[in-house]
Amino acid sequence: MTDNFAKDVLKGLTAKNKHLPSKYFYDDNGSRIFQEIMNMPEYYPTNSEFEILSMQSKQIIEALKFSGPFNIVELGAGDGFKTFKLLEYLVNNNVDFHYIPIDISQEAIDILTQRLKEKLPALKIHPKVGDYFEILKDNRHSDYPSLLLFLGGNIGNYLEEKAKELLQLFHKNMKRGDKLLIGFDLKKNPIIIHNAYYDKHGITKRFNLNLLVRMNRELDADFKIDDFDFYCYYNPITGNVKSYIVSLRKQTVHLKAINEVIHFDYDELIWTELSKKYALEEISDLANNAEFTVEHNFLDCKHYFTDSLWTK
Numbered sequence: 001m002t003d004n005f006a007k008d009v010l011k012g013l014t015a016k017n018k019h020l021p022s023k024y025f026y027d028d029n030g031s032r033i034f035q036e037i038m039n040m041p042e043y044y045p046t047n048s049e050f051e052i053l054s055m056q057s058k059q060i061i062e063a064l065k066f067s068g069p070f071n072i073v074e075l076g077a078g079d080g081f082k083t084f085k086l087l088e089y090l091v092n093n094n095v096d097f098h099y100i101p102i103d104i105s106q107e108a109i110d111i112l113t114q115r116l117k118e119k120l121p122a123l124k125i126h127p128k129v130g131d132y133f134e135i136l137k138d139n140r141h142s143d144y145p146s147l148l149l150f151l152g153g154n155i156g157n158y159l160e161e162k163a164k165e166l167l168q169l170f171h172k173n174m175k176r177g178d179k180l181l182i183g184f185d186l187k188k189n190p191i192i193i194h195n196a197y198y199d200k201h202g203i204t205k206r207f208n209l210n211l212l213v214r215m216n217r218e219l220d221a222d223f224k225i226d227d228f229d230f231y232c233y234y235n236p237i238t239g240n241v242k243s244y245i246v247s248l249r250k251q252t253v254h255l256k257a258i259n260e261v262i263h264f265d266y267d268e269l270i271w272t273e274l275s276k277k278y279a280l281e282e283i284s285d286l287a288n289n290a291e292f293t294v295e296h297n298f299l300d301c302k303h304y305f306t307d308s309l310w311t312k
């Protein structure tokens, strides 16, 4: 784990345009800050998806057209707050299924498991910590059909080519007839998007700067957190939100664990995240590119977000 982090950090911080992969936001501390983001009123994706999964559970489950028992495999389950409504619906209707939440944060999975055992004691839950694909590969040998959940709009973090690769990999690790329910944040009034990412509480800033804290801890680096700021902007034409860490001074940072020195110019940027917003046509293009069929788009009432149901 740490080895890949060191390698990716070195690659990103020695590039001409500095960058860091957003997947490294989610150490235990970052996962907690992300919970705070999800609790902000401005961060609408959580509320929109929560509405979809609360109000349309029945329609979603009917659209699966599974006749017997099935698995629900959730990639990046986090605290599972949104999924709870779907699980609750299924348990209350005595549907026969197994829930397999997967996350890279042990802490997040522990909290989720404990909470679900309390709230839905009848739920058959098999939590997994680790890499999506290793666990997906196991699941391919299951006798039951599967519904894969990739919620929260995580796909928005991938550049187009990477998103296509990821979806092809999902496809490859699914059985014919398996379903994918995948969340996409939709293009909308740019002001709403701006406020969700450039939040006035500074929580998203803390989320980004946590990358520096993580490097200090795991790579024995000496980033002075106060000498860096956060900036992000939304381009309504491309649908891209791009997030950056800004160096407030010309400065030098040592990464002692890997014996590296990194120089920052005054106002130099580190690109930390892409959060792409989609139009519905772009979503069906992506599905078709990976040889999925779009079954249905489940939208919230404001049309901010869609959980798109695809079939292999």
Ligand code: AVJ
Residues within 6 Å of the ligand: 037, 045, 152, 153, 154, 156, 157, 196, 197, 204, 273, 274, 275
């Ligand atoms: C978890 C990837 C969906 O891109 O909206 C929230 C992460 N970044 N605020 C997103 C995030 C800044 C989030 N995803």
